[in-house]
Amino acid sequence: MPEPYLRIRNVSKRFGDFTALRDVNLDIGKGEFVCFLGPSGCGKTTLLRAIAGLDIQSEGMIEQAGRDISALPPSERDFGIVFQSYALFPNLTVADNVGYGLVGKGMPRADIRKKVAGLLAQVNLPDQGAKYPAKLSGGQQQRVALARALATEPGLLLLDEPLSALDAKVRIQLRGQLKDLQRDLGITTIMVTHDQEEALGLADRIVVMSQGRVEQVGSPVEIYTSPASVFVADFIGAMNFVPARVAGPGMIEIGSARFAAETAHINGDGRALAAIRPEDIKVQGVAPGDANALEVTIDAEEFCGSYMRATVIDAALGEARLKADLSMNLVRGMALTKGSRLPVALPPERLRVYPPLS
Amino acid sequence: MATAADPAAPGAVASATEDNRPIRPRASRDEIAQRGVIGVLVLYLVLALVLPIGMVFSKALQQYAFTPDQITIAFGRGGAFEAPRSLQSWIDETGYVVNDGLRASERTRVQIVRIIPRPARAGVEAYRVTDASSAGGQLLLGQEFSAPGQTIEVPAADLGRIQVRPQMSYGLGNFGYYFSQKSLSDSIRNSFVIAAIVVAINVPLAFGFAYALTRTRIRHKEWFRLISTVPILVPSLLPAIGLVYLFGNQGILTPLLFGASIYGPIGIVMASVFFTFPHAVIIMTIALGGADQRLYEAAEVLGASKRRTFWTVTLPGARYGLISAAFVVFTLVITDFGVPKVIGGDYNMLALDIYKQVIGQQNFQIGAVVSIVLLIPAVIAFTVDRVISRAQTAQFSSKAVPYQPDEDVRRDRWMLGHCIAVSVFILGILFMCQFAALAKFWPYNLTLGFQHYQFNKMDGGGWAAYWNSIRLAFFAATIGAVLVFIGAYLVEKGRGFVAGRIGLQFLAMMPMAIPGMVLGLAYIFFFNDPSNPFNFLYGTMAILVINTIVHLYTVSHITATTALKQLDGEFEAVSMSLKQPFLRTMTRVSAPCCLPAIGEMWMYYFVNAMTTVSAVVFLYSPSTNLASVAVLNMDDAGDIAPAAAMAMMIFYTNAAVRILYGLFSRNVLGSLQAWRAR
Numbered sequence A: 001m002p003e004p005y006l007r008i009r010n011v012s013k014r015f016g017d018f019t020a021l022r023d024v025n026l027d028i029g030k031g032e033f034v035c036f037l038g039p040s041g042c043g044k045t046t047l048l049r050a051i052a053g054l055d056i057q058s059e060g061m062i063e064q065a066g067r068d069i070s071a072l073p074p075s076e077r078d079f080g081i082v083f084q085s086y087a088l089f090p091n092l093t094v095a096d097n098v099g100y101g102l103v104g105k106g107m108p109r110a111d112i113r114k115k116v117a118g119l120l121a122q123v124n125l126p127d128q129g130a131k132y133p134a135k136l137s138g139g140q141q142q143r144v145a146l147a148r149a150l151a152t153e154p155g156l157l158l159l160d161e162p163l164s165a166l167d168a169k170v171r172i173q174l175r176g177q178l179k180d181l182q183r184d185l186g187i188t189t190i191m192v193t194h195d196q197e198e199a200l201g202l203a204d205r206i207v208v209m210s211q212g213r214v215e216q217v218g219s220p221v222e223i224y225t226s227p228a229s230v231f232v233a234d235f236i237g238a239m240n241f242v243p244a245r246v247a248g249p250g251m252i253e254i255g256s257a258r259f260a261a262e263t264a265h266i267n268g269d270g271r272a273l274a275a276i277r278p279e280d281i282k283v284q285g286v287a288p289g290d291a292n293a294l295e296v297t298i299d300a301e302e303f304c305g306s307y308m309r310a311t312v313i314d315a316a317l318g319e320a321r322l323k324a325d326l327s328m329n330l331v332r333g334m335a336l337t338k339g340s341r342l343p344v345a346l347p348p349e350r351l352r353v354y355p356p357l358s
Numbered sequence B: 001m002a003t004a005a006d007p008a009a010p011g012a013v014a015s016a017t018e019d020n021r022p023i024r025p026r027a028s029r030d031e032i033a034q035r036g037v038i039g040v041l042v043l044y045l046v047l048a049l050v051l052p053i054g055m056v057f058s059k060a061l062q063q064y065a066f067t068p069d070q071i072t073i074a075f076g077r078g079g080a081f082e083a084p085r086s087l088q089s090w091i092d093e094t095g096y097v098v099n100d101g102l103r104a105s106e107r108t109r110v111q112i113v114r115i116i117p118r119p120a121r122a123g124v125e126a127y128r129v130t131d132a133s134s135a136g137g138q139l140l141l142g143q144e145f146s147a148p149g150q151t152i153e154v155p156a157a158d159l160g161r162i163q164v165r166p167q168m169s170y171g172l173g174n175f176g177y178y179f180s181q182k183s184l185s186d187s188i189r190n191s192f193v194i195a196a197i198v199v200a201i202n203v204p205l206a207f208g209f210a211y212a213l214t215r216t217r218i219r220h221k222e223w224f225r226l227i228s229t230v231p232i233l234v235p236s237l238l239p240a241i242g243l244v245y246l247f248g249n250q251g252i253l254t255p256l257l258f259g260a261s262i263y264g265p266i267g268i269v270m271a272s273v274f275f276t277f278p279h280a281v282i283i284m285t286i287a288l289g290g291a292d293q294r295l296y297e298a299a300e301v302l303g304a305s306k307r308r309t310f311w312t313v314t315l316p317g318a319r320y321g322l323i324s325a326a327f328v329v330f331t332l333v334i335t336d337f338g339v340p341k342v343i344g345g346d347y348n349m350l351a352l353d354i355y356k357q358v359i360g361q362q363n364f365q366i367g368a369v370v371s372i373v374l375l376i377p378a379v380i381a382f383t384v385d386r387v388i389s390r391a392q393t394a395q396f397s398s399k400a401v402p403y404q405p406d407e408d409v410r411r412d413r414w415m416l417g418h419c420i421a422v423s424v425f426i427l428g429i430l431f432m433c434q435f436a437a438l439a440k441f442w443p444y445n446l447t448l449g450f451q452h453y454q455f456n457k458m459d460g461g462g463w464a465a466y467w468n469s470i471r472l473a474f475f476a477a478t479i480g481a482v483l484v485f486i487g488a489y490l491v492e493k494g495r496g497f498v499a500g501r502i503g504l505q506f507l508a509m510m511p512m513a514i515p516g517m518v519l520g521l522a523y524i525f526f527f528n529d530p531s532n533p534f535n536f537l538y539g540t541m542a543i544l545v546i547n548t549i550v551h552l553y554t555v556s557h558i559t560a561t562t563a564l565k566q567l568d569g570e571f572e573a574v575s576m577s578l579k580q581p582f583l584r585t586m587t588r589v590s591a592p593c594c595l596p597a598i599g600e601m602w603m604y605y606f607v608n609a610m611t612t613v614s615a616v617v618f619l620y621s622p623s624t625n626l627a628s629v630a631v632l633n634m635d636d637a638g639d640i641a642p643a644a645a646m647a648m649m650i651f652y653t654n655a656a657v658r659i660l661y662g663l664f665s666r667n668v669l670g671s672l673q674a675w676r677a678r
């Protein structure tokens, strides 16, 4: 890995007795789009504000482009920021907002005007410069805030839930524009969000956080397919969790049924938590000899449009109830309803085992 | 394939232990500048508020007593001095009563010649008077005080020039004296009784008025609202003068009193109701205006009667307003001295006592004691008000559905009657003052003319006093609004320096708890001290401006803070990320967004600087006489018609400034605020 652009080491932040960040370590490469993802109150904004220097961490180091910025005030750091509220100056026109950071730097007026026009074009708001923010829609305001943050050509773009105040439709549209713009500019970007879809769709890498800690860092695919902890597994996507026992190396027991799975990392008395996503349960073309195959009964169905989410049980599984996604084709073809029997398999590479919850 | 077995989360960086040190944030140049400005404002409030108030406490504890046993006197006869005798032994021998038995104060002096009887002094050629005290300064020869143990030798003829002055010590003696003097401590009871009566009258009166403005469908609400605020525009002296003309010895309505005198409690109560009324109405209009329509709909659905709804929904909803109004009115009455001065007769009130002790008797120590007595209810009322206003802010939800009064002709008729009655009272007093100011010779010659406006022919400062007042009001308003806004901005939006910002916030809230009389007295103690390097300010316009800005600081500060709180909290963060100094953000964004509030602060300063008497009455000099003080002094001198004329000048000035401001804010501010339109 080349020298990271942003290095975060052992960063902790306390508000009085409350610890909002615990020992956060993170590297971000130049040009990367990173999302901080986690439930509300987990410390995402706190970490973002520490990086910006707005609320400096209690302990730890932050280095940007090889420079230790840990103790520097925001004005001596190099970043642009967009807040959830956008914080547009209501009494200044759109053009004055965008050009706010360009004034007082010895830049001729004409150049500022040209640059502002260019930025507005870049965010698809040409000819809106003379309006006041109150006259713009939420999505337009968001783009003005973005243009203002980019005007000073910062090395790092920080976005705190920039899309969450918008309607669903506008949000998805702006998501695409944001990604394109970031790619075109190649600017290192950190976006805070609690919306996993947004993070999965936008980020090069996702930092999943919980209770002030980094739970996992990885690409969207990694995070989705190999959640490092029960928390991540639970927070992102749908997941079946069932109590299990380690029955031997590479072998677990759910109820009385045995399944092959990676178990090397489970120590202790053998109690464990098995996890598999509903869409990972194999339901089509299961041959009796397949690994981890068994026959189950459909106990309940939930229609989800393009597929059916069925709750399946079997005497061999004991109390465990699993949700499995059945394509509508399959449901119709096999005339599956409540009470139907059907062979399924829990592919060993999809079946994950976690230490039990204490 | 990465599995959940990985010891650390994949991609996370192994912790590097060498960086586990606490961070000390470095301040930017901008933050250092902010600290500087906060420091200047804190220094200003310390010098112009904290230290002077501290002096009041120290003065109150300074007690003076003569110690004649520490002074000896030796007679020189025939070229030799006899054995010295103590002054005390002379007093014992002659039975001389020092200072006529009155309590010694800072300024009391006793002449030795009066203690030693003339026959005993026969044949004496010279005297040696010795100050044997360890502190010294007991003897006064010309302008010089004696040093400890110093002996002063004078020829016989000059004994009359030697004065003895009392020695100062710290203790609670002044308080003991104060409470032992019935005429003084009676004021406490008087002040409380009067204030309580005014509260009892004014709160229901103002509640009804505010109710009419917010909960009925009466017409011309705007006019009634306007009339109810008129008393804010005049000094509290004005209603007292108006009542003198209405009910005084030669008043037109005097028979209505059935022999009772307006000079005393009745007059004080009536005038106080007048000048505190708008404050109570404003508070209660806010309390009643925030009502939620849904509560009333719920009550109706539940089948509650109108009366029951009033007692279970309306009153509880307005409870904070009621309590707050009660305390505000109480404090205003108890700290006002203009009303009892004009119409109190010999009914003593606390605030007036301060004035009498200081201006009349030059007894600063007792003035300080009364100040502290007055400070106690003021501080309590202030504390209650702050607690309540916090509770009230929490009570209002922004989601409330505004109340829509239903149709009720009978209610509206009663409420209209109430509004008309109150308006007649307010306008009647105002009209009476104006009429008296124009009448040639009340009540004998009622031809109208302007001769009472020839202020230059009376004592009190003449027209110059009027122009001084305008200058004071303008400077206090302009400098005050800017200063207070900058302070509030740094408290609300500043970065770092938490201690300084909390300190400034605390100091900014203090003035509201300090009655004007106390502040004025504090200024005498502090600035009139020749050893104070700021002594040169005494008697200048500058000290009046400084005093007025501090006196009215709190309300302006709250106005500014409230407006600033409504701005997006991230403006400053964005500015810092764009590397713009706070000064630019403040002047370019925050101040323009708060322009209506800044205008309100300016108006508040201007109007109150025009009407206030309490603080400035101790601070004006012949060259800085003020209109409000001129009203007081002309009334005192018996020139009541000119006093009324000057009081009305203050009213017209304030009304005109208000109207001009209204036009200005509609036209100029309106165009500057175009960005608010959606």
Ligand SMILES: Nc1ncnc2c1ncn2[C@@H]1O[C@H](COP(=O)(O)OP(=O)(O)O)[C@@H](O)[C@H]1O
Binding pocket: A015, A018, A020, A038, A039, A040, A041, A042, A043, A044, A045, A046, A047
């Ligand atoms: N200035 C502050 N003072 C005290 N607690 C704070 C402050 N800022 C944030 N917190 C607390 O820190 C935790 C993390 O907050 P935040 O970083 O804003 O969460 P989020 O992940 O939703 O952005 C929350 O529990 C919040 O209450």
Ligand SMILES: [Mg+2]
Binding pocket: A044, A045, A046, A192
């Ligand atoms: Mg947040």
